[in-house]
Amino acid sequence: MSPQPVAVFDGHNDVLLRLYNQGGEAGIRGFLDGTDIGHIDLPRARAGGFAGGLFAIFPPSPMAADFMDAMAGDNYDLPLPDPLSIAEGQAPTLAMASILFRLERASEGSLAVCRTVSEIRAAMRRGALAAVMHIEGAEAIGSDLEMLDILHAAGLRSIGPVWSRHNRFGHGVPMRYPSLPDTGPGLTDLGGALVRTCNRLGILIDLSHITEQGFWDVAAISDAPLVATHSNVHAIAPVSRNLTDRQLDAIRERGGVVGLNFATAFLRPDGRMVADTTLDVMLRHLDALIARLGETGVAIGSDYDGAVVPAPLSDVSKLPALWERLRAAGYGEALIARIARDNWLDLLDRTWKA
Template identity: 50%
Template sequence: MNPDAIPTVFDGHNDLLLRLWLQEEGDPVAEFLQGSMKGHLDLPRMRRGGFAGGLFAVFVPPVQYAKQSKTAYVEEDHHPLAITEAQIALLHTIAERSDGQAKVCRSAGEIEQCIAQGVLAMVLHIEGAEALNEQCSQLDRWVDSGLKSIGPLWNLQNCFGTGVTGGFPGSPDSGEGLTAAGLNLLKLCNQKKLLIDLSHMNEKSFWQVAEHSNAPLVATHSNVHAICPQPRNLTDRQLAAIAESDGFVGVNFGNAFLRADGKRDGDTPLSDIVRHLDALLEKLGENRVGFGSDFDGISVPDALQDAAGLPRLVAAMSAAGYSSELIEKITWRNWLSVLKKTWGE
C-alpha cells in the first residue's frame, strides 16, 4: 500500500477530552479544531491521517495526575461528577463549534453517514464510572447526552468493582471482581444497549461480564498477554471467550502494552503493533479485530507519532501481507459491525 494513501480509521479509544479538560490556558476547543500539535489529536492531523471517528473517553483522573497538569489544582476541586459532565460538555462543544466538521453520533448509521460525508464521528464513552452512584441515577442523563459505551472500571477500585492493577510482568488476576452494584450496572447496560468495555477489568470482573452480559464481549484498547505480559493485556483464555461471544478487541498503540519488555520506549517499531494484530487475528478471526489507539492517553511508537501517522501503520500492515479488504475491516468495518450487534442497529 502506498504509504501516502489516507485510510479510513474508526478508533476504539482516545483520551482527547481529558487532555482538553486539563488544559489551563487558551481555548482548547479552538486549538483542537484549528490545529495545535499538542498531544496526538487535533482535527487537521486527524484528517491527514484518515482518523474518521471513534470512541471519545470521559475519564476522571486520580488527584495526583490532575495536579501534575493543573498547577492550581487541589484535592478539594476533585468532584468526579462535575469533571465527568465538564468533559461531556467539551465533546458537545467541539461538535457545536466545528461548523459541521464533527458530530456526536448515537447510532452506527450516523457513524456510517459521517464517514461517507467526511465528518468526524464522535461517540461518547465513559472510562471508569467513578462519577456514577450505586443507584446509577445519572446514567439516563448521560445516555440522553449521547453515551453509547461505558467501562465501569479503571485501574482503581470503585463502588462497581476492582480494576486491573499490578506491575510488569503480571497477571490480570488482581483482586476481587464486580460488586452487586457492578452486576446491576451490567444489567442496565444490556437494557440500554450500551457497549460494556472490558479493557480495565481484572480477571474476575471479566468472567462475571462473560457470565452475566448478553452482549458481545468487547475490549476497546487491549493487547495480547502472551506477547506482552502487562496485567491489562488479554490472556489466551480471555481471547477465546471474546471469540465465542462474537466480540471484539481494539489493539492498543501504547508502547508499554506492545513491547515484550513492557517499556514505555518510543523506539518501538510499527511491526510490534502488527505482531499483536497477527495474534489477535489468529485467536479471534478477521472480523473481530480493530484499532483502540489510546491516543492522548499513552506514549506511542515514534514511527507513528500521532494521528497523522496512521497511513504509516496501514502501510506496515500492507507490507506484512494484509490485503486491502482485511485492512479495511481492521481500520473501521469491524468496529461498525460490533457496534451494530451491541446497539441493535
C-alpha cells in the same frame, strides 16, 4: 499523487482529558484549527484518515507523579489510586461531556456526536469526525444508576465500569509488569446491576481495565458481545492490562472485538512505556489477535492522548504508516478495512439499541 488515507474508526482516545486539562476555550480552538499539543486535532485527523472513534471521558485521579514515567522502567508495580467520591467523579465527567458538545457546536459541522451507527456512517461520508461518547471509569454514576439514564440520553454509548482503580462497581487492574490480569476481585453486586442496565439500554461494556475476575463476572451476566476497546496480547507483553489466551477465546465465542492498544507498555515484551518502539511489535500482536479471534474480531484502540505511542505513529496524521506496514506483511485491503473501521462498526451495530 499519494493514495487516499484509509478511513479509521478508533476504539479509544483520551483527547477530551487533554482538552479538560488545558482548560478554557483555547484547547477547543486548537483542536479545530490545529496544534502541536498531543496526538489528535482536526487537521491531523483529516491528514491521517482518522474519521472517528470512541472519545473517552475519564475522571482523573490525583497522582503525585506521572505513572507513565514509572512505566518506562524495567519492571513496575504501581499502587492503585484511591477511589473517587461521587463528586470527584461527576465534576470532570460532566465537564468533559460539555467539551465534547462544545467541540461539536464550534466545529460548524466538522465534528458530529453520534448515537447510532447510521449517524457514524453519515458523518464519515460527509467528511465530519464521528465522535461517540465513552466513559472510562463510572465514578460519576451513583448507586441508583439514575446518572446512567441521563448520560445515555445525552449520547453515552460505551462504558468501562472501572479504570485501573476500584469503585462501587468493581475492581481495576494495577499498572504492573510482569503480571497476570488476575489481580483481585471482580464486579460488585452493584456492578452486576450496571451491566444488566447497560445491556437493556444497548450501551457497550468495555473490559479493558477490569480484573480478570471482573472479566469473567461480566461474561456470566452480560448478553452482549465481550469487548476490550484498548488491550493487547498477554502472551506477547505480560502486563496486567493485557488479555490472556483464555480471555481472547471467550471474546471470540461471544462475537466480540479487541482494539489494538498503541500504548508501548502494552505492546513491548519488556513492558516499557517508551516511544522507541517499532511497528513490527504491533504486527506481532495483530497476527496473534487474528489467529485467536479471527479477522472479524480485531480493530484498533489507539489510546492516543492517553499514552506513549510508537514514534512511527506519533500522532494521527501518521496512521498511514501502519497500513503500509500491514500491506508489506501481506495484509489485503479488505482485512485492513476491517481492522481500521469495519469491525468496530459491525460490533456497534450488534450491540447498540436505537
